[in-house]
Amino acid sequence: MEFWENIWNIIWLSFSIMVFFAYLIVLFQIIVDLFRDRELSGWLKTLWMVGLIFIPLITSVVYLLARGRGMADRELASRQAAQESMDNYVRSVAKPTSAEEIAKAKELLEAGAITEPEFVKLKDRALASV
Secondary structure, eight states: OHHHHHHHHHHHHHHHHHHHHHHHHHHHHHHHHHHHOSSSOHHHHHHHHHHHHHSHHHHHHHHHHHHHHHHHHHHHHHHHHHHHHHHHHHHHHSOOOHHHHHHHHHHHHHHTSSOHHHHHHHHHHHHHTO
């Protein structure tokens, strides 16, 4: 019988640890959301933080019920801004294609900024890099 008691103790301990880590993840998500929200005043952020410190379980549940939808919207906006920033960075450092280089050289030729031999040299260089 002692064997089964030990097994149930291990299962209960594992479940308790899992619930504790899930709670910590929710708590950190709430804290991040508090500091991400630009519309919430500093006093209200302080009030939420005091509540999270002194009565964490009740405050967490109330926060999720009251501000859960906005929390998801702010997370989505943050991820979209990060993706847009990454896309802009990749575009800024990406090497232009041969067609883009030739089109740019053609514009310079038509504008009179370069001569025909220079255009041919730029076109050959762009085609050679392919």
